[in-house]
Amino acid sequence: MQTIAIPRVDPMPLPGPVWLFTGLLLVVFTLHVIAMNSALGGGIWTLWNYLRGRHSEHPYSRRLANELSQMLPTLLAFTVTLGVAALLFVQVLFGNFLYTSSILIGSLWLAVIPLVMVAYYGYYYFSYKAEQGKGIAGCVLAISVCVLLTIGFIFVNNMTLMLRPDRWLGMYRAHPNGWNLNVGDYTVIPRYLHIVNGAIALFAAILAHLGMRKMKADAEYGRWLVQRAALVFAACTGLQFLLGMWLLLAIPREIAMTLLRDPLAGAVFGLALVSVIAAMLLILLGSLAEKPSALVNVGFGMSLVTLFLMVCLRYLLRLAYLKPYINLSALAVKPQVGVIGIFLLLFVGGLATVGYMLWLVARGVKTRANVAVMR
Amino acid sequence: MLIALVAVLHVFVSHFAVGGGFFLVTTERMARQEKDASLLDYCKRHSKFFALLTLVFGAISGVGIWFTIGLVSPEATSTLIHAFVWAWAIEWVFFFVEIAAAIIYAKTWDSLPEGDHMIVGWIYFVAAWMSLFVINGILTFMLTPGRWVETQNFWDGIFNPTFWPSLVARTAVSAILAGIFGYITLPKEDGREKVSRWASTWLIGGALVLPVSLWWYFSRIPLFSQLYMNGVMTGVRHAVRGGIAFTGLAVAIALVCGVWKPRWMRPPVVALLLVCGLGMIGAGEYLREFLRKPWVINKVMYANDIRAAEVEGLQAKGVRQSANFLLTDDATSTEYGKNLFQLQCGSCHAASGYRGMNRRVDGWDAAFAADILQHIHMLRGTMPPYAGDETDRKALGQYLASLNPAWQFNITDANRLEIGEKVFGARCGHCHTVNGNFRPLRGTFEKATPSQVQEVFPALGAMSSNMPDFNAPADQAEALAFYISHEANLPLAHKPAPAEIPTGTNHSQLVRPAAGVGTGNAALPAAGAGEAR
Numbered sequence: 001m002q003t004i005a006i007p008r009v010d011p012m013p014l015p016g017p018v019w020l021f022t023g024l025l026l027v028v029f030t031l032h033v034i035a036m037n038s039a040l041g042g043g044i045w046t047l048w049n050y051l052r053g054r055h056s057e058h059p060y061s062r063r064l065a066n067e068l069s070q071m072l073p074t075l076l077a078f079t080v081t082l083g084v085a086a087l088l089f090v091q092v093l094f095g096n097f098l099y100t101s102s103i104l105i106g107s108l109w110l111a112v113i114p115l116v117m118v119a120y121y122g123y124y125y126f127s128y129k130a131e132q133g134k135g136i137a138g139c140v141l142a143i144s145v146c147v148l149l150t151i152g153f154i155f156v157n158n159m160t161l162m163l164r165p166d167r168w169l170g171m172y173r174a175h176p177n178g179w180n181l182n183v184g185d186y187t188v189i190p191r192y193l194h195i196v197n198g199a200i201a202l203f204a205a206i207l208a209h210l211g212m213r214k215m216k217a218d219a220e221y222g223r224w225l226v227q228r229a230a231l232v233f234a235a236c237t238g239l240q241f242l243l244g245m246w247l248l249l250a251i252p253r254e255i256a257m258t259l260l261r262d263p264l265a266g267a268v269f270g271l272a273l274v275s276v277i278a279a280m281l282l283i284l285l286g287s288l289a290e291k292p293s294a295l296v297n298v299g300f301g302m303s304l305v306t307l308f309l310m311v312c313l314r315y316l317l318r319l320a321y322l323k324p325y326i327n328l329s330a331l332a333v334k335p336q337v338g339v340i341g342i343f344l345l346l347f348v349g350g351l352a353t354v355g356y357m358l359w360l361v362a363r364g365v366k367t368r369a370n371v372a373v374m375r
Numbered sequence: 376m377l378i379a380l381v382a383v384l385h386v387f388v389s390h391f392a393v394g395g396g397f398f399l400v401t402t403e404r405m406a407r408q409e410k411d412a413s414l415l416d417y418c419k420r421h422s423k424f425f426a427l428l429t430l431v432f433g434a435i436s437g438v439g440i441w442f443t444i445g446l447v448s449p450e451a452t453s454t455l456i457h458a459f460v461w462a463w464a465i466e467w468v469f470f471f472v473e474i475a476a477a478i479i480y481a482k483t484w485d486s487l488p489e490g491d492h493m494i495v496g497w498i499y500f501v502a503a504w505m506s507l508f509v510i511n512g513i514l515t516f517m518l519t520p521g522r523w524v525e526t527q528n529f530w531d532g533i534f535n536p537t538f539w540p541s542l543v544a545r546t547a548v549s550a551i552l553a554g555i556f557g558y559i560t561l562p563k564e565d566g567r568e569k570v571s572r573w574a575s576t577w578l579i580g581g582a583l584v585l586p587v588s589l590w591w592y593f594s595r596i597p598l599f600s601q602l603y604m605n606g607v608m609t610g611v612r613h614a615v616r617g618g619i620a621f622t623g624l625a626v627a628i629a630l631v632c633g634v635w636k637p638r639w640m641r642p643p644v645v646a647l648l649l650v651c652g653l654g655m656i657g658a659g660e661y662l663r664e665f666l667r668k669p670w671v672i673n674k675v676m677y678a679n680d681i682r683a684a685e686v687e688g689l690q691a692k693g694v695r696q697s698a699n700f701l702l703t704d705d706a707t708s709t710e711y712g713k714n715l716f717q718l719q720c721g722s723c724h725a726a727s728g729y730r731g732m733n734r735r736v737d738g739w740d741a742a743f744a745a746d747i748l749q750h751i752h753m754l755r756g757t758m759p760p761y762a763g764d765e766t767d768r769k770a771l772g773q774y775l776a777s778l779n780p781a782w783q784f785n786i787t788d789a790n791r792l793e794i795g796e797k798v799f800g801a802r803c804g805h806c807h808t809v810n811g812n813f814r815p816l817r818g819t820f821e822k823a824t825p826s827q828v829q830e831v832f833p834a835l836g837a838m839s840s841n842m843p844d845f846n847a848p849a850d851q852a853e854a855l856a857f858y859i860s861h862e863a864n865l866p867l868a869h870k871p872a873p874a875e876i877p878t879g880t881n882h883s884q885l886v887r888p889a890a891g892v893g894t895g896n897a898a899l900p901a902a903g904a905g906e907a908r
């Protein structure tokens with residue numbers, strides 16, 4: 001029988017309660033996934049519309065690609081920024097698992113850094129050249145998207161491998177230099193496809209919401225956007241059910257049973273199913289009308305709720321996987337109360353500052369629009 | 376090496392991100408107050424370059440450091456996370472605000488009113504500098520944990536003895552880099568001279584503050600780190616000289632091509648300034664890392680990710696009792712030794728290449744290597760104590776010996792001295808010199824003939840618990856004796872003054888027999904002498 005080797009838990013106590021780290025992890029990871037889905041799903045949407053828009057019969061596609069091109073670098077910036085926070089908190093709770101899996105795939109894990117830079121600069125390049133609609137801009141965007149898809153694959157490998165200490169020693173002995181992938185784990189492929197398809201779906205929901213806002217200025221374009229996004233959202237969500245089932249079946253039986261027997265996980269799973277069906281129906285129904293209704297926005301909200309629930313379910317699945325190896329409630333805790341208070345104050349202050357800057361931007365745009373109207 | 380590469384490039388750009396933000400908003404303020412359109416155009420152009428460099432390369436390479444330290448030193452990373460996760464969380468808040476502000480600042484030149492745009496610029500600068508403020512606490516903690524070692528108190532760790540001098544030094548470096556990068560987007564025509572002189576002011580201003588802050592910093596580093604600065608350590612010497620040279624050259628260029636003749640500030644000169652900036656950062660980072668050796672967190676964890684508190688246990692029970700990831704279960708095999716090398720030495724050494732061990736152990740046999748490993752902290756340099764038992768040392772010794780083919784010499788009268796010197800380097804030179812100032816042997820062997828020297832060799836292992844058994848082949852022993860005798864009888868211009876030479880024992884808290892005991896040589900400076908400073 002293969003020995004299960006797990007680095008010990010750090011001897012220092014946790015500097016805050018487990019529930020606080022868990023809560024922060026779930027919140028920042030949800031925000032990270034929204035940004036990531038927008039950066040990746042947005043890149044795929046942009047590429048498709050850019051290629052389609054090169055033909056004159058698809059002027060809206062071209063317009064959409066141009067508009068999205070300006071957002072992509074910012075979306076990727078926030079994907080990384082929010083990902084840093086998630087990485088920080090996951091290390092606190094599961095560092096001994098994450099460090100080990102990262103070392104096992106170390107060579108590929110390190111490759112993430114230059115790959116992100118390539119994708120990022122590619123997005124910037126595209127944002128400068130998209131409007132001209134010629135040259136290598138499309139190729140650069142395609143490369144960026146492919147690179148992001150590769151990064152996603154590496155992340156899925158790491159995040160699944162950290163759950164499988166039973167595979168570590170054999171893997172290390174086979175390839176001690178970090179040239180490993182976790183593809184022997186049957187969950188990797190369905191999980192990866194689930195995430196990529198989910199990114200396209202969530203960005204479709206975002207676009208449906210964006211389309212509703214666009215309708216105020218250009219009803220025709222807005223409606224086109226809402227309806228197209230709604231169709232893609234519905235199709236991808238349907239596919240997501242199939243991929244989700246594949247993923248559930250690929251999870252080792254005892255882990256799946258542990259998860260399903262957990263009342264909290266069952267409730268989260270049930271709520272996620274209800275909310276995603278609600279999101280799909282609301283967005284579809286809202287978009288079918290001649291003038292898309294506010295149901296689309298409610299559906300968009302439900303899609304975000306679904307995402308948060310799925311993030312919670314993912315966390316509970318992690319706990320189910322690691323149940324034999326770690327008991328979070330048994331970890332020593334010595335809260336740094338004063339510093340936690342300062343962090344929470346600064347966190348709120350930071351969000352308020354960003355909100356204030358966005359308000360300044362919105363006010364500036366509004367003022368310019370008013371000036372333009374007066375002229 | 377990997378950490379160094381990622382860190383130097385990141386520090387280079389991230390300090391520019393701090394100083395450059397301040398530079399941008401003050402330049403914008405000046406342009407708006409003076410209604411200088413060309414200066415404002417420069418600000419717009421510079422902010423675009425600034426965003427592209429700092430948001431992408433700066434931010435992502437920072438994440439790269441996270442990734443790298445997690446791979447190379449997971450135990451140390453975990454310790455830092457547990458001690459300072461809230462500091463990192465606070466730093467992240469500032470980072471988040473910084474990124475948002477940078478994007479808005481670069482994109483809203485035409486859409487925001489002047490005042491609002493400058494507010495965003497100031498928000499950027501404050502967030503960026505606060506990010507530096509917080510991270511500076513963690514970085515300085517690693518060398519000077521101060522009272523934290525006893526109290527484990529967050530604030531003791533952050534506001535440690537070198538926090539303030541390092542903060543001033545880093546702020547000065549940020550100003551220097553703001554000036555250097557400021558030249559990159561110089562206007563081609565209008566305003567070129569003005570911007571060039573303005574950027575030079577930043578560079579020179581930072582360079583004036585830097586030496587004072589560094590003097591303050593170096594006066595507060597631990598005694599064992601100060602010992603490295605005495606000129607004996609080649610790498611440190613080069614880093615200090617390089618840092619001074621690069622900074623001095625940058626100031627000279629700024630004075631000549633920036634202030635006096637701005638039209639000379641052409642791309643090749645700017646490129647040279649960038650090299651100077653990178654060299655300055657490289658020297659600083661090298662020193663920061665090296666001065667901490669053999670620790671990664673002073674008094675807590677060695678550079679090979681082994682906690683100081685665990686060394687004695689590992690020496691008693693062996694690594695295999697607690698190591699999770701071993702390539703083999705056969706603790707007597709060379710494969711196991713290779714595994715130990717990766718676990719215990721790989722953070723700082725490669726088998727060949729960067730700090731390559733093959734060069735350092737050339738001429739060692741397995742028994743000699745196993746023996747010397749137990750005294751490794753007493754060698755010249757900054758090695759931590761070996762954390763393993765005899766079985767581990769033997770396996771690692773086998774592996775180290777396997778890195779080079781065994782020496783075979785055809786010794787003649789013509790090459791005896793040369794080969795003797797080579798053998799001395801391999802067998803004695805890590806701990807001794809003949810006429811130098813590190814545990815010199817002259818006092819023992821002065822006036823001894825080669826045969827008299829050679830007679831001592833079989834008894835070396837019994838002389839002191841710190842001396843390995845002598846087991847070199849007879850022809851090498853003969854050449855070695857010839858070399859020592861020859862060198863010890865050379866006339867000396869002046870008597871070598873014992874210097875304080877860094878060894879791992881300067882920092883070790885473990886109790887060991889004093890070096891030099893039983894060698895019969897009173898001239899040998901006792902290891903650990905640096906502690907007395």
